[in-house]
Amino acid sequence: MNWAEAGFEVFGTKVLWTDLVGNVAALSTVLLAIRKSVWTWPVQLVGSVLLFITYANAHITGNALKQVMFGALAVYGWWRWQRGMQDGRELPVRPATSPERLALVGIMLAGTAAVAVLFFVTKLSWGALVPPPKGYFLVLADAYIFVGSAVATWAQGRALVDFWLIWIAVDLVGVPLAFSSGLVVSGAVYGVFFVLVLVGFFNWLKEYRSRTVLVPKEAM
Template sequence: MNELLSKVISDWQLLHSIELIATLLALAYVFLALKQSLWCWPAALLSTLLFSHVMWDSALLSDALLQLYYAGMALYGWRRWQQYQQQHGKGQAPVFERPWQWHLILVSSTAIAGLVLGYFMEHYTHADFAWLDAQTTAFSLVATWLVAQKLVSNWLYWVVIDAVSIYVYAQKHLYFLTALFMLYTIIALVGYFAWRSHYQLQQTSTLDPARL
């Protein structure tokens, strides 16, 4: 009995130690992304590999698969941002935006994909919060791609995703993750206004006759 209790405590401590390290790396990623630093992507890669273990152990299967996608997107994002920097020299690479109609189509199609994933997770796996977790997973897939494309509105997607994730992780007693996503929500709001300001300056510079 004592050996079993010791193993449970040891496993719990290991899981939460991994969660803490992954959390710190994830924070580094978000702060670096806000600053448009290329080094956000290596931090993201290490964080997602650690979080994939935490999610799987917590039976959040959609999230576990999502972390593996994040790892792939970290490699893609690194290469994509490198290309932007090479195209624009030493100056800060531009950010971009799409019209609201484009986002409406994207949101609708992503929600449908989330319903399909939720149905599969609800009926064919032991996943908790199958429907809700599937929606955050689907939108996180899209939002991560938007970050790699440097679209300003990626941060608004993350505001909603992070707010919903707070509830899920709190229910699963993943305390570091709950605190992290509370902070994420705030950072996403800051990131949106920072990137929007950069975008508006770009537009002004483009229209300024003195720069033509």
């Protein structure tokens, strides 16, 4: 049997090892990100490789390509965070500015539309093979997750608090899509992600606010 298809059954449902271990690694990156540990990036890189294999075998091309993108962005985020934490400094997190937020939303909207057309024309998304109107929705969801994940990871690399909010928006689509594709582990992990992302958002926001309050006092 192909090692990429190896797994075990739980209540009659097959769980792939690549899906399980890859999602454990992905889940670990969220926990590490909450703590602002630079280890979040190498762990993400490992998880991306395993999940790429999982999604490629399940013919969910958008999610498979997303893992390739995650691998590249993990290298970028690793470099950015190491620069921000030089000489033992604390990673400086901050909310995005108004222009940055407009740019993030604009990229997500325009990017989703462009990638959806690409996925549909090239049949890169399995949804393109499903009769409309369901097929259209699946392609759009695939493109949305791909673009949203890219934007969120890029914003995380720049230590923007808003990246947590983008992940929430992605999870709202990713959970039902994973379950409908038969990837039970991925669907369950997406649900756990949602809770952890909320925790991460409030932690980062609290830290930023406490830092902005302390700076004026220290300067006095």
